[in-house]
Amino acid sequence: MAALGYCVFDTAIGACGIAWGEGAIVTCQLPERDREGTARRMLRRHPDVPQAEPPEWVARVVARVQALLAGAKDDLADVPLDMQGEPxxxxxxxxxxxxxxxxxxxxxxxxxxxxxxxxxxxxxxxxxxxxxxxxxxxxxxxxxxxxxxxxxxxxxxxxxxxxxxxxxxxxxxxxxxxxx
Known part of the structure; x- marks a missing residue:
């Protein structure tokens, strides 16, 4: 599944990145040294994908990742992931x-x-x-x-x-x- 968009978002440990496709997360990334570094890494992974406002379902995933990295006990196990390219x-x-x-x-x-x-x-x-x-x-x-x-x-x-x-x-x- 190709990514449709990505965004960079703040967390308690720094700026993370997330890219999404049609109904599944394509990439979620821990912070680089700064927000710009996270954005550059997302662009390297998805060079033709625009930075965009996440759809509502992705915004909910972002909020849950933010909460997890602030200490919430959420296993995120129900978040749909696109693993098509994974061995x-x-x-x-x-x-x-x-x-x-x-x-x-x-x-x-x-x-x-x-x-x-x-x-x-x-x-x-x-x-x-x-x-x-x-x-x-x-x-x-x-x-x-x-x-x-x-x-x-x-x-x-x-x-x-x-x-x-x-x-x-x-x-x-x-x-x-x-x-x-």
Whole structure:
């Protein structure tokens, strides 16, 4: 699905970007160093797509992302995402990541186990590094072995990941019944 428009919006951690298509989010992006950097990155991803006022359904998603990044407990799991261009492995990783509740975490190895591919923790990290839907697909909730804050490709790196987890008042590890 091609993007129809994009916008940049303010959050508690900086200016994020979002692009939408017909009924689904095509991209959601964490902040760059400044608002202009976020807009430039959105244009690189979607060079022929105009910056526009979001339709009402996208504005509701934006408000929910803003609330999440301010500490609201919204998993955004019902937000429609266009994953047509994503490899099957990545889709499976994103599904597991989307099931991690705000304030909870899993390790790359635990995600690999959940998708039925134990031993693929590094590939899980690579898939999350290419996540075009952050924070709707909450890659910040996936940590290194021993619950270490490694491997975050957003601007600010691990500091951004840890800041997002702090905002969520994260408790390390899945709570009982999360994936049962």
């Amino acid at each position: 099957d492995f990545n889709r499976r990783v994103y599904e597991v990541a989307r099931a991690i509740a705000p304030g909870r975490t899993l390790t790359y190895g635990e995600v690999a186990q959940r998708i039925g591919e134990p031993g693929s923790a590094r590939a899980v990290g690579q898939a999350l590094g290419h996540n075009p839907f952050a924070p709707i697909v909450p890659c910040h909730r996936v940590l290194g072995a021993g619950n270490t804050g490694v491997g975050f490709s957003a601007t600010g790196g691990v500091d951004t990941k840890l800041k997002m987890l702090e905002i969520e008042r994260a408790q390390l590890g899945a709570h009982p019944g999360l994936f049962d």
